[in-house]
Amino acid sequence: MNSINALKELLYKMADDQLIIGHRNSEWTGLGPILEEDIAFSSMAQDKIGQSEHLYNLLHQLGEADADTVAFTRNAGQFHSSKFVELPIGDYSFSLIRHFLFDFAEYLRFESLRESAYEPLAQVAKKFFGEIKYHTMHANTWVNQLGKGNEESHQKMQESLNYAWDFALGIFEPGPTEKILIDENIFIGEKSLQKRWLDAVTPLLQNSGLTIPSTDNWKPIYGGRTGNHSEHLQPLLEEMTEVYSIDPSADW
Amino acid sequence: MISEAYIRKELKQVKDPEIPTISIVDLGIVTGIDINDKNVHVTLTPTFAGCPALRLMEDMVVNHLNANSKLGKITVETSFETTWTTDLITPEGHIAIKKHGLAPPKRNCSTISMEVLEATKCPYCDSDDTSMKSPFGPTLCRSLHYCNNCKQAFEGFKPV
Numbered sequence: 001m002n003s004i005n006a007l008k009e010l011l012y013k014m015a016d017d018q019l020i021i022g023h024r025n026s027e028w029t030g031l032g033p034i035l036e037e038d039i040a041f042s043s044m045a046q047d048k049i050g051q052s053e054h055l056y057n058l059l060h061q062l063g064e065a066d067a068d069t070v071a072f073t074r075n076a077g078q079f080h081s082s083k084f085v086e087l088p089i090g091d092y093s094f095s096l097i098r099h100f101l102f103d104f105a106e107y108l109r110f111e112s113l114r115e116s117a118y119e120p121l122a123q124v125a126k127k128f129f130g131e132i133k134y135h136t137m138h139a140n141t142w143v144n145q146l147g148k149g150n151e152e153s154h155q156k157m158q159e160s161l162n163y164a165w166d167f168a169l170g171i172f173e174p175g176p177t178e179k180i181l182i183d184e185n186i187f188i189g190e191k192s193l194q195k196r197w198l199d200a201v202t203p204l205l206q207n208s209g210l211t212i213p214s215t216d217n218w219k220p221i222y223g224g225r226t227g228n229h230s231e232h233l234q235p236l237l238e239e240m241t242e243v244y245s246i247d248p249s250a251d252w
Numbered sequence: 253m254i255s256e257a258y259i260r261k262e263l264k265q266v267k268d269p270e271i272p273t274i275s276i277v278d279l280g281i282v283t284g285i286d287i288n289d290k291n292v293h294v295t296l297t298p299t300f301a302g303c304p305a306l307r308l309m310e311d312m313v314v315n316h317l318n319a320n321s322k323l324g325k326i327t328v329e330t331s332f333e334t335t336w337t338t339d340l341i342t343p344e345g346h347i348a349i350k351k352h353g354l355a356p357p358k359r360n361c362s363t364i365s366m367e368v369l370e371a372t373k374c375p376y377c378d379s380d381d382t383s384m385k386s387p388f389g390p391t392l393c394r395s396l397h398y399c400n401n402c403k404q405a406f407e408g409f410k411p412v
Binding site for chain 1: 298300301302303304332333335336337365366385386387388389390392396410412
């Protein structure tokens with residue numbers, strides 16, 4: 001029973017991260033700085049929201065409500081997403097940096113979950129891993145081009161990185177029941193994941209001419225996993241559920 | 253007696269709604285056909301988790317088989333048990349993709365890199381002198397390319 005609850009906690013935080021970042025990505029639809037980028041963020045939104053649905057389906061199999069109910073009827077305090085994903089899209093440099101930092105974390109998360117002892121999760125992780133490769137490839141291309149572009153692009157990317165960094169560390173907020181998942185080989189744990197992530201993003205950021213804030217100043221921004229969100233999440237949820245709320249019983 | 257081969261042949265008539273030249277069988281998403289007397293249970297695997305055509309294809313399978321008077325109850329499920337990759341697309345499927353004006357995906361791409369995508373053959377003139385414009389296209393399964401030889405923009409089916 002304990003391991004079921006721990007598993008649900010893991011699935012909720014992943015599904016909620018996917019749904020919220022997916023919604024934020026979709027906010028670039030029609031606004032992207034160039035057509036290809038508009039399409040890229042819209043496509044990634046579609047991938048993320050599709051992935052969240054499959055994760056909510058896994059929760060449904062474990063006795064939680066169905067995907068639509070879970071996605072559209074909870075308040076901000078019931079979401080387990082990290083604070084990082086709920087931040088507004090901001091300047092394009094911020095959206096790109098978040099895309100880079102978040103998607104490398106996801107890439108490594110699903111890479112490791114392919115070996116999860118919980119077989120239904122391992123199956124979806126294999127699928128998502130193949131898709132997210134395109135997200136990290138896209139992110140790395142742009143971070144590299146703009147990090148090494150001209151003075152203005154470099155400065156914008158560096159400022160966004162400085163701002164995003166502590167939020168990105170917040171992705172890896174350790175869960176209270178994580179030890180059970182580690183012991184049962186369901187998940188490697190946030191600490192191990194963060195290490196893999198640092199090993200992956202550090203050389204890529206350096207190669208893009210960007211500097212990671214010095215270790216002494218790191219202050220991970222936690223809270224999202226336990227429902228303590230910023231003022232940005234509730235308005236996002238109200239917008240996302242606006243149509244659903246008009247008639248929750250409608251058949252689409 | 254209904255055979256698996258018979259159902260497979262029937263399902264060859266169900267086409268991908270986004271690439272109508274390819275059947276769902278040649279796309280490689282039919283991963284299970286279970287026959288119990290006249291009742292048929294079909295298992296599909298998603299191409300992309302967020303593919304909006306998934307439910308449509310489930311309905312198309314049910315509708316197509318329901319129209320066949322030799323068959324009884326038809327059920328369809330989507331399962332991740334078999335992970336779909338573009339290597340499951342049949343050789344006939346590659347021809348069908350090209351017929352739709354898309355570059356077929358490269359085979360055995362265990363590691364997707366920019367280099368792999370850059371080297372996509374033009375579906376119009378078969379030139380290798382092409383460049384990738386974006387790994388994201390009009391649907392989740394397509395990327396955008398340009399052929400430097402025939403000066404034609406084209407789309408590729410992304411290897412996954």
